[in-house]
Amino acid sequence: MRAFYHPDQSLHDPQQFMQIGRIREPKDLPRRTEVLLAALAKRNITAEKPADYGVEPALSIHTKPYLDFLQSAYERWSKIAEAGPEVLPNVSPYWNGRPEWQNRPACRSDSIVAQAGYYLGDLAVPVGPNTWTSALRSSHTATAAADAVMDGAPFAYALCRPSGHHARTDRASGFCYLNNSAIAANRLRGRYGKVAVLDVDAHHGDGTQEIFYRRSDVLTTSIHVDPNFYYPFYIGYADERGHGDGEGCNVNVPLPPKANDTAFHAAIDKALMEARSFGAEALVVALGYDSHREDPLGMLDVSTEAFRGIGERVRAAGLPTVVVQEGGYQISVIGDCLGQFLDGLLER
Numbered sequence: 001m002r003a004f005y006h007p008d009q010s011l012h013d014p015q016q017f018m019q020i021g022r023i024r025e026p027k028d029l030p031r032r033t034e035v036l037l038a039a040l041a042k043r044n045i046t047a048e049k050p051a052d053y054g055v056e057p058a059l060s061i062h063t064k065p066y067l068d069f070l071q072s073a074y075e076r077w078s079k080i081a082e083a084g085p086e087v088l089p090n091v092s093p094y095w096n097g098r099p100e101w102q103n104r105p106a107c108r109s110d111s112i113v114a115q116a117g118y119y120l121g122d123l124a125v126p127v128g129p130n131t132w133t134s135a136l137r138s139s140h141t142a143t144a145a146a147d148a149v150m151d152g153a154p155f156a157y158a159l160c161r162p163s164g165h166h167a168r169t170d171r172a173s174g175f176c177y178l179n180n181s182a183i184a185a186n187r188l189r190g191r192y193g194k195v196a197v198l199d200v201d202a203h204h205g206d207g208t209q210e211i212f213y214r215r216s217d218v219l220t221t222s223i224h225v226d227p228n229f230y231y232p233f234y235i236g237y238a239d240e241r242g243h244g245d246g247e248g249c250n251v252n253v254p255l256p257p258k259a260n261d262t263a264f265h266a267a268i269d270k271a272l273m274e275a276r277s278f279g280a281e282a283l284v285v286a287l288g289y290d291s292h293r294e295d296p297l298g299m300l301d302v303s304t305e306a307f308r309g310i311g312e313r314v315r316a317a318g319l320p321t322v323v324v325q326e327g328g329y330q331i332s333v334i335g336d337c338l339g340q341f342l343d344g345l346l347e348r
């Protein structure tokens, strides 16, 4: 199986993460990638370095003002006397600033402080000196995996870090800056007429949903903890089904807290059935391990072995598949979760 990863992706090293009013230890540690690479090595899979695709894949999904902000933010921030070590917002603008505006325009202010509030959606997305480099390389990893599948590989794994599924067209949030899963799905459209996204991270794939919400060529499905109890809270409910041309092309399967392997697998079966009736010709799996019962940010009761069942189900779907790495923060289990998934997928 082909897999992709660029060493620059581990440069991003967030220092601060605000949770329930406290600055806590960051959760998206660079060490996550070492553990996942070791799981690949154990199965004789060597990650290939992706080519440098520049900013073009990110631009296929994100707005230019947002990308310009991400690229320049740290340097501009560090010129402010007494600024903290990372770009973090201290203002929270209303989604749409003026009643006559239908869509959110670029930030009107040139101030880095204003733009941090505008483009960083929460306090889990600090921008440090290497964040842009790592996020950009992560998007290249997703792109290379999509290209490998379009070249005929049945499956390809993109070891993306930072993750992507919370990133909107013009906003970072939830440890995510560039939406790698969306970039891969959009790329696959270059060969396949209809593409489905199966997001099994414990959090709703809100960025991916928003990006494709009005499109009929990409079905987005997400299995996650009911947002009534869990981040991202404001989106991810079952009645969000898509809009306009995209009506019926978004499927959310919220699970109650403490849902177990059986409930998790049943939700995946439902999502894959939707992908079949949609007529998907290729699949993107947004794979997170924060559904695991030991995850420090988790709320579900999913076992390590359950990931084998996920891999088996993806295999049975019989579609060319790009697997994109999303969350999962318990360092002691995520390598085994990936291993189990791959053993199921590759029938080992």
Ligand SMILES: [Zn+2]
Residues within 6 Å of the ligand: 201, 202, 203, 288, 290, 326, 327, 328
């Ligand atoms: Zn997650």
